[in-house]
Amino acid sequence: MKTFNQSDSLTQTRSLAPLSDMRPATLDKIEQAVRKVFAGFDANEVTMAQIAKSANVSLQTLYKYFGDKQTLFYTIMDIVLGRLAARIMDHLQGIDSVQDRLRKTLWVCFDFVDSHPDAVMVLSSVSASRIRNIAIYENKELIGAFLAVLEDGQNRGVLNDTVPLHILFDVFMGFISRLGLMHTIRQTETPLNAEFDALFVILWRAISKPEA
DSSP: OOOTTSOSSOOOOSOOOOGGGSOHHHHHHHHHHHHHHHHHSOGGGOOHHHHHHHHTOOHHHHHHHTOSHHHHHHHHHHHHHHHHHHHHHHHTSSOOOHHHHHHHHHHHHHHHHHHOHHHHHHHHTSOTTTGGGSGGGGOHHHHHHHHHHHHHHHHTTOBOOSSOHHHHHHHHHHHHHHHHHHHHHTTOSSOGGGGHHHHHHHHHHHHBOOOO
């Protein structure tokens, strides 16, 4: 049986055309199709033909720029998360307060959940062993900037300094991942950010330095 990790195309014998050559409107249609199709079907059952039909583009176009289903999936999800990463980077800089920086970052992430429920469902289906195939997860600039904020918080005595930085990072991201996924699964009509203040208090209490 063919799996998601196997190509559903012939072995590539030539290099792919650069995405910069594709019309932005076409790339946008492909992105929307990938998010829609992968959110509605098991990844192993999705075909390139199905995506091409949903995007209203030729199958040849998909093979020309992506080569196979796996590359198409990871490339598109990297584009989606890349936009989120750019917004996060903006909010991690230019503000002195550690609490305010983390507050704004959380708001941006929840806004992504509210506006991209299909992407949340798609990302939840990616196994832990494959998540690094999405390039943004290995973005050293983004991760470094986030860890720098957490380290600054520890140095200032506002964040818990009894655990390593990566633990604080995992708590922050895990909070978003779990709430975002369950909010999407439950198809809650009220936006996640409608309860932002209360949710940030919960997160802040989890990572802030305990009072003596």
